[in-house]
Amino acid sequence: xxxxxxxxxxxxxxxxxxxxxxxxxxxxxxxxxxxxxxxxxxxxxxxxxxxxxxxxxxxxxxxxxxxxxxxxxxxxxxxxxxxxxxxxxxxxxxxxxxxxxxxxxxxxxxxxxxxxxxxxxxxxxxxxxxxxxxxxxxxxxxxxxxxxxxxxxxxxxxxxxxxxxxxxxxxxxxxxxxxxxxxxxxxxxxxxxxxxxxxxxxxxxxxxxxxxxxxxxxxxxxxxxxxxxxxxxxxxxxxxxxxxxxxxxxxxxxxxxxxxxxxxxxxxxxxxxxxxxxxxxxxxxxxxxxxxxxxxxxxxxxxxxxxxxxxxxxxxxxxxxxxxxxxxxxxxxxxxxxxxxxxxxxxxxxxxxxxxxxxxxxxxxxxxxxxxxxxxxxxxxxxxxxxxxxxxxxxxxxxxxxxxxxxxxxxxxxxxxxxxxxxxxxxxxxxxxxxxxxxxxxxxxxxxxxxxxxxxxxxxxxxxxxxxxxxxxxxxxxxxxxxxxxxxxxx
Amino acid sequence: xxxxxxxxxxxxxxxxxxxxxxxxxxxxxxxxxxxxxxxxxxxxxxxxxxxxxxxxxxxxxxxxxxxxxxxxxxxxxxxxxxxxxxxxxxxxxxxxxxxxxxxxxxxxxxxxxxxxxxxxxxxxxxxxxxxxxxxxxxxxxxxxxxxxxxxxxxxxxxxxxxxxxxxxxxxxxxxxxxxxxxxxxxxxxxxxxxxxxxxxxxxxxxxxxxxxxxxxxxxxxxxxxxxxxxxxxxxxxxxxxxxxxxxxxxxxxxxxxxxxxxxxxxxxxxxxxxxxxxxxxxxxxxxxxxxxxxxxxxxxxxxxxxxxxxxxxxxxxxxxxxxxxxxxxxxxxxxxxxxxxxxxxxxxxxxxxxxxxxxxxxxxxxxxxxxxxxxxxxxxxxxxxxxxxxxxxxxxxxxxxxxxxxxxxxxxxxxxxxxxxxxxxxxxxxxxxxxxxxxxxxxxxxxxxxxxxxxxxxxxxxxxxxxxxxxxxxxxxxxxxxxxxxxxxxx
Numbered sequence: 001x002x003x004x005x006x007x008x009x010x011x012x013x014x015x016x017x018x019x020x021x022x023x024x025x026x027x028x029x030x031x032x033x034x035x036x037x038x039x040x041x042x043x044x045x046x047x048x049x050x051x052x053x054x055x056x057x058x059x060x061x062x063x064x065x066x067x068x069x070x071x072x073x074x075x076x077x078x079x080x081x082x083x084x085x086x087x088x089x090x091x092x093x094x095x096x097x098x099x100x101x102x103x104x105x106x107x108x109x110x111x112x113x114x115x116x117x118x119x120x121x122x123x124x125x126x127x128x129x130x131x132x133x134x135x136x137x138x139x140x141x142x143x144x145x146x147x148x149x150x151x152x153x154x155x156x157x158x159x160x161x162x163x164x165x166x167x168x169x170x171x172x173x174x175x176x177x178x179x180x181x182x183x184x185x186x187x188x189x190x191x192x193x194x195x196x197x198x199x200x201x202x203x204x205x206x207x208x209x210x211x212x213x214x215x216x217x218x219x220x221x222x223x224x225x226x227x228x229x230x231x232x233x234x235x236x237x238x239x240x241x242x243x244x245x246x247x248x249x250x251x252x253x254x255x256x257x258x259x260x261x262x263x264x265x266x267x268x269x270x271x272x273x274x275x276x277x278x279x280x281x282x283x284x285x286x287x288x289x290x291x292x293x294x295x296x297x298x299x300x301x302x303x304x305x306x307x308x309x310x311x312x313x314x315x316x317x318x319x320x321x322x323x324x325x326x327x328x329x330x331x332x333x334x335x336x337x338x339x340x341x342x343x344x345x346x347x348x349x350x351x352x353x354x355x356x357x358x359x360x361x362x363x364x365x366x367x368x369x370x371x372x373x374x375x376x377x378x379x380x381x382x383x384x385x386x387x388x389x390x391x392x393x394x395x396x397x398x399x400x401x402x403x404x405x406x407x408x409x410x411x412x413x414x415x416x417x418x419x420x421x422x423x424x425x426x427x428x429x430x431x432x433x434x435x436x437x438x439x440x441x442x443x444x445x446x447x448x449x450x451x452x453x454x455x456x457x458x459x460x461x462x463x464x465x466x467x468x469x470x471x472x473x474x475x476x477x478x479x480x481x482x483x484x485x486x487x488x489x490x491x
Numbered sequence: 492x493x494x495x496x497x498x499x500x501x502x503x504x505x506x507x508x509x510x511x512x513x514x515x516x517x518x519x520x521x522x523x524x525x526x527x528x529x530x531x532x533x534x535x536x537x538x539x540x541x542x543x544x545x546x547x548x549x550x551x552x553x554x555x556x557x558x559x560x561x562x563x564x565x566x567x568x569x570x571x572x573x574x575x576x577x578x579x580x581x582x583x584x585x586x587x588x589x590x591x592x593x594x595x596x597x598x599x600x601x602x603x604x605x606x607x608x609x610x611x612x613x614x615x616x617x618x619x620x621x622x623x624x625x626x627x628x629x630x631x632x633x634x635x636x637x638x639x640x641x642x643x644x645x646x647x648x649x650x651x652x653x654x655x656x657x658x659x660x661x662x663x664x665x666x667x668x669x670x671x672x673x674x675x676x677x678x679x680x681x682x683x684x685x686x687x688x689x690x691x692x693x694x695x696x697x698x699x700x701x702x703x704x705x706x707x708x709x710x711x712x713x714x715x716x717x718x719x720x721x722x723x724x725x726x727x728x729x730x731x732x733x734x735x736x737x738x739x740x741x742x743x744x745x746x747x748x749x750x751x752x753x754x755x756x757x758x759x760x761x762x763x764x765x766x767x768x769x770x771x772x773x774x775x776x777x778x779x780x781x782x783x784x785x786x787x788x789x790x791x792x793x794x795x796x797x798x799x800x801x802x803x804x805x806x807x808x809x810x811x812x813x814x815x816x817x818x819x820x821x822x823x824x825x826x827x828x829x830x831x832x833x834x835x836x837x838x839x840x841x842x843x844x845x846x847x848x849x850x851x852x853x854x855x856x857x858x859x860x861x862x863x864x865x866x867x868x869x870x871x872x873x874x875x876x877x878x879x880x881x882x883x884x885x886x887x888x889x890x891x892x893x894x895x896x897x898x899x900x901x902x903x904x905x906x907x908x909x910x911x912x913x914x915x916x917x918x919x920x921x922x923x924x925x926x927x928x929x930x931x932x933x934x935x936x937x938x939x940x941x942x943x944x945x946x947x948x949x950x951x952x953x954x955x956x957x958x959x960x961x962x963x964x965x966x967x968x969x970x971x972x973x974x975x976x977x978x979x980x981x982x
Binding site: 016020023026065070099100103106107109113134135140145151153155157158161162164166167179198201211216231288293318319334349356361364366377383384 | 511523590592598601605610625641646650652653655657700703704718722825827828838840849850856857866
């Protein structure tokens with residue numbers, strides 16, 4: 001039997017080359033059991049005419065499928081589904097669903113229901129996306145990333161791509177971090193004191209699991225990165241949220257019975273405050289006094305375009321008290337999921353064993369690609385390009401915000417990629433954000449960053465890492481207009 | 492000042508093209524602070540002569556560094572370290588280490604000290620590597636994997652590479668699994684019932700965390716995959732290890748108070764036993780009777796070259812009682828870290844929220860690359876090629892083992908990539924494995940797979956996924972000889 005030519009369609013939204021699409025169509029037909037062994041494919045001429053593509057495109061797709069033994073060729077009589085093509089087994093389908101499980105009982109631990117920030121999946125279609133922490137195609141050095149990724153796919157790197165590292169990491173990446181990245185933060189560390197993680201989130205989670213249990217107490221900043229609060233509540237439960245001021249976390253407010261302090265000295269998340277040197281010393285003194293550990297999320301230090309960054313808190317730590325968390329996902333792209341942590345060897349050893357139980361290791365290919373991107377200097381070059389652009393955007397933000405009389409609650413003296421904003425008392429920024437969608441403006445309501453029952457609702461965050469400078473004035477204008485509207489309703 | 496040409500060396504073991512190596516050398520010199528702004532690079536002619544490479548290679552490296560603004564060119568006078576090149580800050584180094592932390596107190600939870608199997612890092616240099624679960628360069632379709640990876644790095648896939656999926660997955664990969672992979676295991680699932688994980692290990696860990704707590708009890712197979720036992724002991728503590736027989740886990744031995752049963756019906760790990768249909772029904776009945784959940788690790792079903800695989804246990808599950816775990820890392824390569832789990836929506840929702848807290852999501856690029864590799868039919872083609880080769884190796888294994896009078900304790904009627912072996916009573920296979928290293932033979936001692944205090948020491952596993960068929964007879968001969976030697980010492 002011949003397979004009818006009109007069962008083939010090119011999807012209008014399909015990705016990849018035409019040849020790949022045709023190959024995929026046929027492979028899927030075979031794999032799903034629609035095309036059977038011995039059936040004849042349409043001639044390349046016929047299929048090409050039907051799809052409106054060149055004949056050579058179809059022929060190349062057929063040839064590829066021949067090589068994979070999905071098709072056989074019988075000389076001039078054409079192409080047929082091969083005898084060796086995979087045959088999907090025909091099982092009776094799963095019995096009709098009449099599930100009997102009582103899920104409220106079967107689920108022993110719940111992880112849903114926490115604070116999450118909803119990022120609209122279609123944010124790229126917004127005209128004024130003041131979104132935080134997404135990659136800007138105009139800023140990311142995609143071409144060189146690709147080159148490094150392709151190099152890491154090469155024959156010479158076969159082992160680093162495919163190997164089961166068990167609990168180890170790519171030695172090339174670890175060496176680069178030890179020799180180049182950390183010294184610039186004032187940190188000296190041996191490879192045994194470094195662990196590669198699946199982004200900063202994974203590092204924070206590992207640190208919390210190793211350093212906390214039900215009897216221990218954690219201190220966090222308020223407001224703070226909501227996902228940190230969620231993971232602490234989930235793995236521990238005893239969390240004190242300490243209100244930050246313009247210099248970040250005030251050490252004197254840390255309770256005596258605190259075991260682990262989570263802090264973001266470089267750029268407080270989300271207020272962007274930078275902790276001054278005198279307070280860093282005071283924080284270390286306080287931690288020593290109560291014998292607490294410190295987890296330092298060295299958040300966005302790369303984006304210091306207004307002033308040179310201060311060295312990390314970890315650089316002042318002679319006790320081995322500070323666990324340092326860094327991330328490449330922030331300055332490259334969040335989908336990378338690559339970060340690292342630095343701490344004394346006994347700590348890293350436990351974190352490594354835990355990581356191995358949970359996920360073994362971050363995929364070898366992304367580790368090697370990052371190692372190349374860093375060691376060839378592309379990373380630094382990109383940071384500098386990004387900084388120049390972010391500086392322009394930052395100035396546009398400040399000008400527009402001043403022009404419209406909006407209030408910056410925290411701006412970050414070193415730079416960063418966002419501003420922490422305060423709307424007038426009484427404005428609900430969740431409602432504000434919702435209303436702004438109709439104006440094609442995306443802003444992030446600040447409520448989720450706060451802890452406790454009485455959370456301020458009049459804060460919002462404006463990211464400027466994904467919006468062009470020339471769109472900023474109009475975007476800010478729309479926000480100002482929306483706030484006035486809300487106020488007039490409210491007064 | 493000019494940078495001396497003799498500070499440049501090509502490392503004999505360096506990876507990448509000569510151009511990339513030169514570029515890397517110079518970038519590292521700048522990033523580490525050895526080369527300073529304004530310093531003159533050696534002329535391309537001089538450096539080329541010194542390194543013994545062509546002049547164009549050096550010129551291309553310089554041009555690339557020019558584009559990244561690490562170097563500037565002053566017409567005919569040559570290349571200089573740019574004013575805009577990154578300058579490493581000079582911080583006072585971390586104070587000398589006199590760590591004051593009492594780590595025995597600071598570490599709240601310990602994860603080290605469990606059973607691990609030591610895979611020698613240099614196993615590729617062994618002449619007879621009976622290692623389990625590593626990629627064989629001769630079997631893995633590296634060329635097509637590369638093509639798919641490059642396609643996934645393309646402009647059209649920018650969002651899937653870079654985006655923060657938060658708690659979501661690549662829709663293309665999920666769709667392929669739902670439409671093609673699962674139906675072949677007899678499973679029907681909607682996208683909301685599928686979660687992508689960082690390998691099977693990550694899936695098992697997530698399932699354990701969601702379904703177990705301190706009051707609940709898990710049942711595992713004995714022997715079993717040691718990393719599963721470790722993660723259960725770590726996250727729960729109440730684990731009953733049930734001795735398997737030639738048909739896998741005997742349902743009648745499952746204690747009444749069991750909450751979750753972990754099983755490997757397709758190929759019991761490590762004995763490779765396949766659970767027959769009648770026992771699968773009995774297992775489901777037993778689980779229903781005591782209202783227990785089942786986590787099915789559908790381990791190595793792809794490697795069924797001796798007989799067609801049975802459908803998954805999940806395909807018989809009308810209750811929603813079975814959580815299904817699958818993996819691509821096993822049949823592609825372990826460094827991929829890509830697996831998936833299938834379960835009822837309330838379960839997947841919790842597992843997804845937990846995954847998001849721990850690591851957010853598996854990197855977008857590997858998800859998209861796998862989606863292409865699968866949908867273009869390369870995966871199935873590779874499985875078939877692998878199966879043909881594994882079958883040859885399996886026959887060589889069986890012939891050599893019979894010839895030398897060794898004993899197969901479990902062989903797997905459907906295929907697989909390893910044999911579970913029993914040495915004579917009294918032989919310590921840990922010592923056997925150690926002694927065989929001198930013969931360039933790697934085998935895996937079986938002790939770590941067993942639970943409890945009195946573990947049999949006379950079992951070992953022989954993987955044949957990374958050893959050529961023509962090396963097998965000699966490798967087996969050496970094992971037989973070593974066993975005789977051990978026996979003569981012992982008797």
